[in-house]
Amino acid sequence: MKESGIYEALSKVKGIDSDKDVVSLEMIRNIKIVEDRVYFTVVLDSPNISIDKKEKLRKDCLGAIHETYPMAKVLVSFNVKSGGKRNDPRLFEKKGALEGVKNVIPVFSGKGGVGKSTVATNLALAIAAKGNVKVGLMDADIYGPSGHIMMGVRTERPHMRDVDGKAKIVPIMRYGIAMMSIGLLVDEEQAVVWRGPMVSSAIRQFTRDVDWGDLDYLIIDMPPGTGDIHLTIAQSVPVTGVVIVTTPQTVAVADARKGVTMFNQPGLKAPVLGIVENMSYFTPAELPENKYYIFGQGGGKKLADEFGLPFLGEIPLVKSIREGGDIGVPAMMGDDPITKAAFEAFSEKVIQQVEALNAEVSDSEIEAKL
Ligand SMILES: Nc1ncnc2c1ncn2[C@@H]1O[C@H](COP(=O)(O)OP(=O)(O)OP(=O)(O)O)[C@@H](O)[C@H]1O
Ligand SMILES: [Mg+2]
Structure with a gap:
């Protein structure tokens, strides 16, 4: 052929x-x-x-x-086609935000607890594992940050660095990627009492006052739902494409559907890279070939088909994924080949979709971006 x-x-x-x-x-x-x-x-x-x-x-x-x-x-x-998005006049407003970052990928779900943070963290690590790419992970969950725990940097405190006369926050380097979480900046109890406008300004700070430097990929771990933070990110960051996480349960699929609809709104219009299904099936460590579809099978794939979106893969429900998250050694850094293979295949699909989208950007659009 x-x-x-x-x-x-x-x-x-x-x-x-x-x-x-x-x-x-x-x-x-x-x-x-x-x-x-x-x-x-x-x-x-x-x-x-x-x-x-x-x-x-x-x-x-x-x-x-x-x-x-x-x-x-x-x-x-x-x-x-993402052309409309990239020509968007709001891009000019976004100028200055994340200037050195080539691809910004928010990881989103309508429902909480479906594994956004787990997926975002391991996606960042799986992309970085390919070598020759600079990857960052931004935990944008202001109310319930968890990225710093999952990445095992809970007790670290970032430094400041002077960049062109401005003091900027230096991300923490861990497992070869740059990471930043509100959990590294404020007490966990303090974060939960913030109100809408404070949250939005914290997110703006995150994108403007953190010295992300040059990155090929910045993965953003989004908070659950469709609130202020989502709007702020969509408005202040040049989003390349969104990854939507769902679980096979009907409710979670229904919530992910809300997300697809939200990012398709004319005002936001962030392209969706595709849908990944987390906790697709249970695999016991001692019987790695066995797959038990406890929550039903094929919900994520069906949702993807319904919206004509790429299906980015299935991540199994495995005890070691949760344990790894709790102790700060994400699955991609652990020693379970099955979960690693699932995250690798998923990250491969994400990269393919990003490349396909970027191939859509015409020269004039790139000029407009410069
Ligand atoms: N595939 C999986 N296998 C086993 N445990 C998992 C898996 N995915 C996530 N978990 C566990 O489920 C819990 C929730 O996951 P996580 O924190 O990633 O979800 P979230 O969508 O980010 O939640 P929130 O909406 O609160 O931000 C965590 O304890 C995590 O370790
Ligand atoms: Mg989370």
Whole structure:
């Protein structure tokens, strides 16, 4: 199989409600061919295209490729054009915030306790483990910070550094990544009495007064729900794409759905990179091949399909993940190969989606950003 052959096959597929084909509409991105498998992304203009239309397009693509390569295994993922977002005038307002950070990825869930902090922490570590990348982790949960505990830096206190005449907070380095949490700056009891405006200004400080330096990825561990902090982050930080965490339970899926809707609002319009399902199945340490789907199976994947979003993976429910979080040695730094493999596969998907999104940024958009 050749990339040119794939393009040629796909040039017979019509775009959605269009007489033009998907190749000349420039909807096909990131073709990857591995042995008999071919992966590519179809970029859509709008997040509001119905599942039926997407399904038809997916089938048309499959059919066209199978005419040329009957044995090919074809994997189509959909993504939504992010151009509008990056042209957004608010980007200028965001100028100065996180200037040296290439990709900002908030990890979000509608519901509390589904494992945002666990997922954010291990995502940051898994990306850093690939080598040659600088990664930061910002715990934006002002009311219930936990990042500093999970990363095992609870008792440390950050220094200040003078940057161009301004005193800036230096993130703590741990396991090769830069980390910052409100839990490192204030007493835990103090944080919970803050009110809305104070919280928003703390978040602004976090983005402006912390010397993150140059980073390839900044992962933001978001607080639960859809409140002030989320709006402040969406407004004051140039978000690359959001990762949504859910668990297989119906309530958690319903809450994640609220999140997808929230980030799709015209005012916020942060692209969603995809959905990851945490606590997907239980695997006992002594029977690592066994998977018990206690909360039901496939909720995250279904939600992703419903919104035409990429499904970023399943993270098992494993005792060592919780223990690792409690003692400050995250799963990625532990010695359980199964959980590590799950976080690695997930982080790989996240990187793929980020790259696909960044491929969407045209030169003029980059200029606008500079
Ligand atoms: N896959 C998993 N396997 C086992 N335990 C897990 C897993 N994911 C998270 N946990 C545990 O569940 C608890 C809640 O996880 P975590 O703090 O990451 O959730 P959260 O969504 O950040 O919560 P909050 O909404 O309070 O910020 C923690 O004790 C954590 O160690
Ligand atoms: Mg948390």
